[in-house]
Amino acid sequence: MSNDQSAMNELHWLIDMVQTIEVGLVVLDRDYNIQLWNGFMENHSGVSPNSIKGGNLFEKFPDLPGDWLKQKMESVFLLKNRTFISWEQRPYVFKFKNYRPVTGRADFMFQNVTLLPLASLTGEITHISIIVYDVTDIAVNKLQLKSANEQLEELSQTDGLTQLHNRRYWQICMEKEFERHSRYGDTSTLVMIDIDHFKQVNDKYGHPAGDKVIQHIAYLLKQSLRETDCAGRYGGEEFAVVLSKTTAEEALHFTERLRKRIEESEIAFENRLIKVTVSLGINDLSEQLDNSSNWLSGADKALYIAKQQGRNKSIVFK
Numbered sequence: 001m002s003n004d005q006s007a008m009n010e011l012h013w014l015i016d017m018v019q020t021i022e023v024g025l026v027v028l029d030r031d032y033n034i035q036l037w038n039g040f041m042e043n044h045s046g047v048s049p050n051s052i053k054g055g056n057l058f059e060k061f062p063d064l065p066g067d068w069l070k071q072k073m074e075s076v077f078l079l080k081n082r083t084f085i086s087w088e089q090r091p092y093v094f095k096f097k098n099y100r101p102v103t104g105r106a107d108f109m110f111q112n113v114t115l116l117p118l119a120s121l122t123g124e125i126t127h128i129s130i131i132v133y134d135v136t137d138i139a140v141n142k143l144q145l146k147s148a149n150e151q152l153e154e155l156s157q158t159d160g161l162t163q164l165h166n167r168r169y170w171q172i173c174m175e176k177e178f179e180r181h182s183r184y185g186d187t188s189t190l191v192m193i194d195i196d197h198f199k200q201v202n203d204k205y206g207h208p209a210g211d212k213v214i215q216h217i218a219y220l221l222k223q224s225l226r227e228t229d230c231a232g233r234y235g236g237e238e239f240a241v242v243l244s245k246t247t248a249e250e251a252l253h254f255t256e257r258l259r260k261r262i263e264e265s266e267i268a269f270e271n272r273l274i275k276v277t278v279s280l281g282i283n284d285l286s287e288q289l290d291n292s293s294n295w296l297s298g299a300d301k302a303l304y305i306a307k308q309q310g311r312n313k314s315i316v317f318k
């Protein structure tokens with residue numbers, strides 16, 4: 001075979017490969033007119049190379065992010081350097097439908113795109129190549145993993161019954177607040193809340209009714225809070241709240257308002273109306289405390305006194 005023939009063969013093979021490769025290949029001239037449009041691009045856009053050749057890319061595809069993409073391409077022409085566009089930066093450049101069965105949950109093909117400067121024989125950058133990789137599988141997997149992790153994180157911080165913080169996460173919140181106090185002297189107040197005679201509720205109405213009562217108290221509690229407050233389900237029928245930037249006196253207003261709302265409300269369960277009350281223990285940070293456990297145990301002691309004094313009461317620890 002002559003050298004010419006062999007070169008012709010190579011060219012033929014290359015063209016065949018360019019046409020069939022599972023990667024999008026486009027070549028544009030300096031004015032963004034399309035010079036090459038391979039099989040991948042044809043299959044996914046539905047536009048054949050013959051009908052598009054010579055046409056302006058942005059006129060043929062008005063959906064493209066024109067200004068943004070031109071800016072990227074201009075810098076490729078100018079700096080003679082390739083540029084990458086990741087799906088994480090922009091999910092896709094060409095809006096192609098996703099037909100893959102495995103990743104059926106994505107409506108559009110996620111793409112990584114490379115913009116490659118093409119030099120003429122004289123070394124001038126006269127053209128640019130757009131290389132489009134279908135990364136839908138990778139992107140969907142990564143997004144699913146991210147969402148699963150977020151759900152897990154959410155689950156591990158949240159109490160399933162009440163959607164308040166769970167005990168562990170609330171404790172972290174409380175310790176952070178205590179540290180802020182130790183460092184900056186910020187005042188905060190801790191409140192422990194316990195439903196009165198809750199065992200009787202379970203015994204009289206059943207456990208599901210008890211659960212509904214717990215949810216109801218959590219709902220009223222959430223409604224009474226500010227953004228910066230941190231509330232958690234501390235135990236079965238016990239809740240704990242850190243009221244930030246709040247003195248004991250201010251906290252007493254908060255607890256009395258909440259206590260009265262609970263006392264006045266009724267919980268409907270299977271055609272019956274349940275009424276409950278709560279007892280609350282309050283402890284602020286006005287005394288010098290060695291650690292956050294002392295802060296908590298002070299509120300717990302105040303709660304105990306509230307119970308002893310007949311329940312349905314708020315008591316400040318002294």
Ligand SMILES: Nc1nc2c(ncn2[C@@H]2O[C@H](COP(=O)(O)OP(=O)(O)OP(=O)(O)O)[C@@H](O)[C@H]2O)c(=O)[nH]1
Binds near residue numbers: 195198209235
């Ligand atoms: N329904 C329901 N009951 C729970 C849950 N967690 C704990 N309990 C019940 O809550 C009750 C708590 O009872 P006790 O700690 O004896 O106190 P109490 O009856 O509330 O009485 P005082 O606190 O002294 O007013 C127990 O019977 C637990 O079984 C829960 O998630 N759902």
